[in-house]
Amino acid sequence: MAEIVLRDDHFLVSQTNEKGIIIFANEDFVNIAGYSLSEMIGKQHNVVRHPDMPKAAFKALWDTIQSGKVWTGFVKNRAKNGDFYWVYATIMQTTSFNGEKAYISARRKPNRAEIAEAEALYETMR
Ligand SMILES: Cc1cc2nc3c(=O)[nH]c(=O)nc-3n(C[C@H](O)[C@H](O)[C@H](O)COP(=O)(O)O)c2cc1C
Secondary structure, eight states: OOBOOOOTTOOEEEEEETTSBEEEEOHHHHHHHTOOHHHHTTSBGGGGBOTTSOHHHHHHHHHHHHTTOOEEEEEEEEOTTSOEEEEEEEEEEEEOTTSOEEEEEEEEOOOHHHHHHHHHHHHHHO
16 A cells, blocks of 8 residues: 655644544544544544554554643554555544543654654564
């Protein structure tokens, strides 16, 4: 499957509820992932999970954000058509429009060195 390389000015944002269900996604996120907004809203965020990502990475992510801290890291995601793309994500707790606890992720393009490092690390975790 082909790699989708982000542009420098791509900025992918999504928001989930406490259970990881997507409640918001911006245009860059839906466009890169290859879904329509209505397909994306209401889905578990693992809809974009790539099988190469180790489970332990997501456990660390959830432990961090549930304890109120900010998680940053590299994530390989899968687009709807099976292509993949790497992001550098910053994920943290926030509140949604109705005042409920929610989480937000903002993602930028990682550089090749960052991707190579993350690939090597995740290889050891699988
Ligand atoms: C705000 C937020 C954004 C997330 N973004 C991603 C993402 O881009 N890709 C991904 O695979 N998992 C993401 N996750 C983690 C998923 O909820 C999920 O834990 C992960 O895909 C692993 O799936 P699993 O828990 O079913 O094993 C995100 C979680 C939160 C709270």
